[in-house]
Amino acid sequence: MDVREREISDEQRHLDTVYRRLTEKIHEAEFLMADAASRVQVGTPGALAERDAQVFRAGRHLSRLNNEFEDFLFGRIDLLPGKDGVRGPDGAQTSVEPADDAIGEEGGEPVAEIAETLHIGRLGVLDAEYVPLVIDWRAPAAAPFYRATPVAPGRVVRRRVIRSRGRRVLGVEDDLLRPELRALLGGVELPVVGDGALMAALGRARGRRMNDIVASIQAEQDEVIRAPAAAVTEVTGGPGTGKTAVALHRAAYLLYQDRRRYAGGILVVSPTPLLVSYTEGVLPSLGEEGQVAIRALGSLFEGVEADAYDDPAVARTKGSAAMARVLQNAARGVVERPGAPDRLRVVAFGRRVELSGDELARVRQQALGGTAPVNLLRPRARRLLLDALWRKSGAPDRYQDPGFAAEAREAFNEDIADEEVFIDFLAAWWPEVTPLQVLTAMADEQRLGRWARRILRPREVRQVARSLRRVTAAGAGLSAHDVALLDELRTLLGTPARPAAPREADPLDQLTGLAELTTYAERSAPARDRAAEADGGDRMDYAHVIVDEAQDLTPMQWRMVGRRGAQATWTIVGDPAQSSWPDPAEATAERDRALGRRMRRRFELTVNYRNPAEIARVADGVLARAMPGAVPPRAVRATGIEPRFVTVAAAEGLPAAARAEAARLLAEVPGTVGVVVAMRQRETAAGWLADLRPEAGDRLMVLGSLEAKGLEYDATLVVSPVTIGDESPAGLRTLYVALTRATQRLTVLTTTDDTTVPTP
Numbered sequence: 001m002d003v004r005e006r007e008i009s010d011e012q013r014h015l016d017t018v019y020r021r022l023t024e025k026i027h028e029a030e031f032l033m034a035d036a037a038s039r040v041q042v043g044t045p046g047a048l049a050e051r052d053a054q055v056f057r058a059g060r061h062l063s064r065l066n067n068e069f070e071d072f073l074f075g076r077i078d079l080l081p082g083k084d085g086v087r088g089p090d091g092a093q094t095s096v097e098p099a100d101d102a103i104g105e106e107g108g109e110p111v112a113e114i115a116e117t118l119h120i121g122r123l124g125v126l127d128a129e130y131v132p133l134v135i136d137w138r139a140p141a142a143a144p145f146y147r148a149t150p151v152a153p154g155r156v157v158r159r160r161v162i163r164s165r166g167r168r169v170l171g172v173e174d175d176l177l178r179p180e181l182r183a184l185l186g187g188v189e190l191p192v193v194g195d196g197a198l199m200a201a202l203g204r205a206r207g208r209r210m211n212d213i214v215a216s217i218q219a220e221q222d223e224v225i226r227a228p229a230a231a232v233t234e235v236t237g238g239p240g241t242g243k244t245a246v247a248l249h250r251a252a253y254l255l256y257q258d259r260r261r262y263a264g265g266i267l268v269v270s271p272t273p274l275l276v277s278y279t280e281g282v283l284p285s286l287g288e289e290g291q292v293a294i295r296a297l298g299s300l301f302e303g304v305e306a307d308a309y310d311d312p313a314v315a316r317t318k319g320s321a322a323m324a325r326v327l328q329n330a331a332r333g334v335v336e337r338p339g340a341p342d343r344l345r346v347v348a349f350g351r352r353v354e355l356s357g358d359e360l361a362r363v364r365q366q367a368l369g370g371t372a373p374v375n376l377l378r379p380r381a382r383r384l385l386l387d388a389l390w391r392k393s394g395a396p397d398r399y400q401d402p403g404f405a406a407e408a409r410e411a412f413n414e415d416i417a418d419e420e421v422f423i424d425f426l427a428a429w430w431p432e433v434t435p436l437q438v439l440t441a442m443a444d445e446q447r448l449g450r451w452a453r454r455i456l457r458p459r460e461v462r463q464v465a466r467s468l469r470r471v472t473a474a475g476a477g478l479s480a481h482d483v484a485l486l487d488e489l490r491t492l493l494g495t496p497a498r499p500a501a502p503r504e505a506d507p508l509d510q511l512t513g514l515a516e517l518t519t520y521a522e523r524s525a526p527a528r529d530r531a532a533e534a535d536g537g538d539r540m541d542y543a544h545v546i547v548d549e550a551q552d553l554t555p556m557q558w559r560m561v562g563r564r565g566a567q568a569t570w571t572i573v574g575d576p577a578q579s580s581w582p583d584p585a586e587a588t589a590e591r592d593r594a595l596g597r598r599m600r601r602r603f604e605l606t607v608n609y610r611n612p613a614e615i616a617r618v619a620d621g622v623l624a625r626a627m628p629g630a631v632p633p634r635a636v637r638a639t640g641i642e643p644r645f646v647t648v649a650a651a652e653g654l655p656a657a658a659r660a661e662a663a664r665l666l667a668e669v670p671g672t673v674g675v676v677v678a679m680r681q682r683e684t685a686a687g688w689l690a691d692l693r694p695e696a697g698d699r700l701m702v703l704g705s706l707e708a709k710g711l712e713y714d715a716t717l718v719v720s721p722v723t724i725g726d727e728s729p730a731g732l733r734t735l736y737v738a739l740t741r742a743t744q745r746l747t748v749l750t751t752t753d754d755t756t757v758p759t760p
């Protein structure tokens with residue numbers, strides 16, 4: 001048996017012990033569940049709370065344990081004795097630095113005994129004697145696994161990444177952090193196997209889902225993941241530096257570190273639905289589900305889903321902060337709508353009283369005074385209508401005595417307010433307006449022109465109105481920019497209070513199904529839910545908000561996201577060099593408003609883990625033109641394969657060449673191939689490649705340049721860079737995004753007149 005096999009079988013033995021212990025814990029959890037369920041008869045609130053909490057804990061435990069993780073156990077560190085020998089709650093020594101006498105000398109050579117071996121995994125497991133079999137990756141004791149470097153090794157002598165599938169250990173990869181040291185474990189010299197886990201992880205083929213990076217988080221990333229949650233954590237870094245991965249691991253870390261607080265919910269805002277589905281497996285793989293909502297910008301408003309794109313000019317107008325003022329006018333202006341009743345006739349005190357169109361308009365203007373949400377103004381409008389009718393009836397002149405007058409007025413009000421004509425009129429004249437109704441009303445260019453006077457230019461009004469004509473009454477045809485407008489409108493319109501829906505009478509009813517479990521305490525404090533219900537079922541008060549690709553949020557989108565994190569702490573990750581928003585200063589102002597005066601802690605990630613150096617070089621050439629002076633991240637690996645440049649004489653040659661190049665890449669890489677084209681060429685390009693589909697299946701994807709945000713493929717084919725670059729004022733930065741998606745191979749397909757991407 002060689003060293004590698006011996007080390008693998010050592011780790012296999014440990015993994016077997018871990019699984020035996022897990023099986024015991026599953027039985028324990030099942031017993032707890034059965035026991036708690038058998039006490040269902042106990043009905044006092046105290047007993048209920050205790051029972052619920054017990055069921056909750058057992059249920060969560062059980063559902064986690066039953067998950068067969070791909071690699072439940074993935075790491076190990078061998079450590080020198082700690083400075084003070086103090087142990088933490090997980091049984092591991094807490095000191096980061098080694099004891100002064102940890103390293104001795106033998107024959108002029110430094111030598112030391114390993115004092116502690118810790119295995120790191122997705123969940124913590126203790127044996128029956130409370131000795132740690134596995135340390136949770138988020139526990140303080142696991143931090144040296146990620147933080148130790150040869151320059152600052154602390155107590156770590158050897159770091160090992162263990163690759164396993166199900167219950168079988170497949171391989172180990174070691175890094176020696178104190179190579180000068182002869183380290184002994186149980187009297188035997190510590191063996192070293194393999195040449196680094198990071199490179200192995202980076203070279204692996206990409207599929208349709210992002211993998212977690214829990215086994216190979218790097219020190220600069222670990223600092224972000226474990227940064228204290230207070231206030232705002234801002235992370236910048238170029239493409240491929242792991243910003244998305246780090247943000248998701250941070251969500252899992254925060255939940256581990258302060259579950260009570262973050263059970264209030266973590267919102268992860270992602271730019272596109274494609275990126276949401278790409279990343280949504282990461283948190284479950286880290287043992288976290290439920291408390292984290294990953295939502296695309298176009299899905300943040302409950303009940304609608306953006307399914308359309310705005311071209312860059314329209315997006316710019318809709319995204320700009322000026323739009324907030326247009327919406328203010330629209331939300332009030334929409335009350336005055338074509339087809340609304342223009343006359344009110346009632347009978348009061350046996351006489352007919354009538355208000356004309358002009359009189360009604362005056363009442364409307366009076367009711368709309370101030371800034372209160374329009375849908376909450378109906379009671380005021382009703383009162384003012386009654387005032388106007390009272391004056392019009394001539395009755396005030398008939399009463400000299402104020403007491404009589406007041407009495408008569410009350411009788412008058414009662415008389416009219418019960419009249420069906422009046423009730424129907426009020427409902428038609430001051431209906432409750434939905435955000436979608438206002439937005440569709442803005443498709444009328446004339447009305448929008450009135451609301452946008454002195455705010456938007458006539459051309460902008462025309463473009464916005466035209467783009468809104470595709471939106472249906474049911475909410476189809478919305479873009480992600482429209483969704484931010486809906487959200488703003490919801491605030492401007494307000495939601496009238498409704499009688500609360502009857503609440504669950506007996507919390508025990510919810511006991512079926514583990515996923516549904518909550519504690520009694522959580523259910524008996526439903527204030528948060530009520531706030532959410534008042535907002536149409538939408539969650540508005542997250543405990544932590546994570547914004548991915550933050551450079552792309554428009555001012556209006558910052559306002560929308562800001563509303564969901566008024567009390568939250570924040571993590572914001574982004575890269576200005578990849579921004580598709582043309583006016584960064586305006587977006588920054590709204591972002592600052594959303595974050596308020598919270599303290600900010602800034603981090604920068606500097607290493608590109610995605611692109612090989614050969615591809616990064618080509619992208620860097622475009623970056624230098626898109627953002628002169630910007631420093632690109634450093635690529636950590638090279639493949640020796642240069643990107644391929646293919647030029648066709650004219651645009652007519654593109655379809656055949658795209659087909660041939662995509663086929664070539666499909667043959668060259670084992671995983672996914674992304675074909676990136678300008679937004680307006682998406683459908684045409686999908687047609688060009690239809691022939692390849694049956695065989696390539698979901699390995700082949702055609703994307704518009706803006707859809708490529710955050711995604712990655714084994715190979716990328718970028719078609720017609722000049723078209724992508726010319727598509728918007730931020731076109732060159734979008735092209736930079738497209739060129740940085742590949743983990744192995746890149747092909748750039750151009751026409752002869754296209755020199756946007758300089759050949760290196």
Ligand SMILES: Nc1ncnc2c1ncn2[C@@H]1O[C@H](COP(=O)(O)OP(=O)(O)OP(=O)(O)O)[C@@H](O)[C@H]1O
Pocket residue numbers: 198201202211212213216217218221237238239240241242243244245246575578609610709710711712740
């Ligand atoms: N420490 C790591 N170990 C292994 N893989 C890593 C590590 N850090 C990042 N990666 C991988 O590098 C790739 C890029 O990561 P990610 O998508 O999070 O980068 P990003 O900074 O968000 O990129 P972009 O700005 O282009 O969207 C992913 O495949 C990720 O799994």
